[in-house]
Amino acid sequence: MTKTIAMILAGGEGTRLTVLSEARAKPAVPFAGKFRIIDFALSNCVNSGIYTAGVLTQYRPHSLNDHIGIGKPWDLDRSRGGIRLLQPYQQRKGQHWYAGTADAIVQNMEFVWDNRADTVLVLSGDHIYKMNYAPMLQYHWEMGADMTIAVMPVPLEETDRFGIMQVDEEQRIVAFHEKPKERDKGNLASMGIYVFNASTMEKRLREGSADNPRVDFGKHVIPAMIEAGDRVFAYRFEGYWVDVGTVDSYWATNLELLQPEPALDLYTDNWPIHTRSEERPAAKIGPQSKVVSSMISNGCVIRGAVINSVLSPGVYVSPGAVVQDSVVMNDTWIGPGVHVHKAVIDKQVMVGAGTVLGTGDDSVANMQMPDRLFAGITVVGKGAVIPDGAYIGRNVLINSGRDESAFPNDGIVADGQTI
Secondary structure, three states: OOOEEEOOOEOOOOHHHHHHOOOOOOOOOEOOEEEOHHHHHHHOOOOOOOOOEEEEEOOHHHHHHHOOOOOHHOOOOOOEEEEEOOOOOOOOOOOOOOOOOOHHHHHHHHHHOOOOOOOEEEEEOOEEEEHHHHHHHHHHHHHHHHHOEEEEEEOOOHHOOOOOEEEEOOOEEEEEOOOOOOOOOOEEEEEEEEEEHHHHHHHHHOOOOOOOOOOOHHHHHHHHHHHHHOOOEEEEOOOOEEEEEOOOHHHHHHOOOOOOOOOOOOOOOOOOOOOOOOOEEEEEEOOEEEEEEOEEEEOOEEOOOEOOEEEEOOOOEEOOOOOOOOOOOOOOOEEEOOOEEOOOOOOOEEEEOOOOOOOOOOOOOOOOOOOOOOOOOOEOOOOEEEEEOEEOOOOOOEOOOHHHHOOOOOOOEEEOOOO
């Protein structure tokens, strides 16, 4: 009888999300109104019959810890198994901050052995997808694999964002390239979902030297296992899976949920996505308001127009305001006559009356972060206060906590600027 546990990597800083992950770990970033990104990995586990999970946290874990709590929304508040938050700590044996994905696992092997697991499912806590892990586990055992990696094809122009592998006719992985710059390695990408035999995993993780420690799965562990002749196999996944690690993918993935028949159905009964619900009243839609093709969460008050947008709990849209093609997070206040277009606005932001937020030339990238803000999306950090009558362009970044004094006297913030 095999025992499988999940280890969910949730300590990443997520720098490509700019200010959205400045005060929280990336898996704790709100998504699709009432959810958090980590809800998908946790829900996939319990829906797949896996009820023992360790969540490995590191970077700004407080929001994530508060969200997960004792795991009750996912039925993981159990006396045997259940969920456990695993953080790095100093002790006499020399534990230290996690140096990478593999290092995070090896520092917590005690959790694996305490739960008497012989199979370990390693997951990333920052992807949006629904997946039954049971067929992948069965495939791993049937192939007699030491490690199995979930894979799917990606566009060739995106291969430099992923680990890319080459396989033989039996789907055994013969070569692995971590984020290759060349586009001649194929397009079969790692999804960051791994199944290991527990004993083999620990052995390979501990084999690195002081000069060349095996701290990362993609850079060190997978190539070393292939070179050592271990049985490393690819498991092809054909469902929906998105890495929302960039501002443009995060924005686009939220808005894709608004399609008449979205590729990802969040509310299906046979594979529910669980989350910690906030106790708030039902949303209020005013008599003069307009809501078109949008997702409105509980606690929202809509007095203006919301078009093709996603609103988290507690957002207030004042009379005469228009929010279009945007993602707005919890308890943000949109003032009277405001026009918001193609923006991602974090929690507890105040947008002053008459402001135009998100207008101008999409092609002018952010000057400080041209590789992260280039798709015309303007991003506003948590708790920012935007003055009345401001005029804010495309690819603008407004940092968390900025108040009215941080803005130019005329209120004009040109395309690509940072406040």
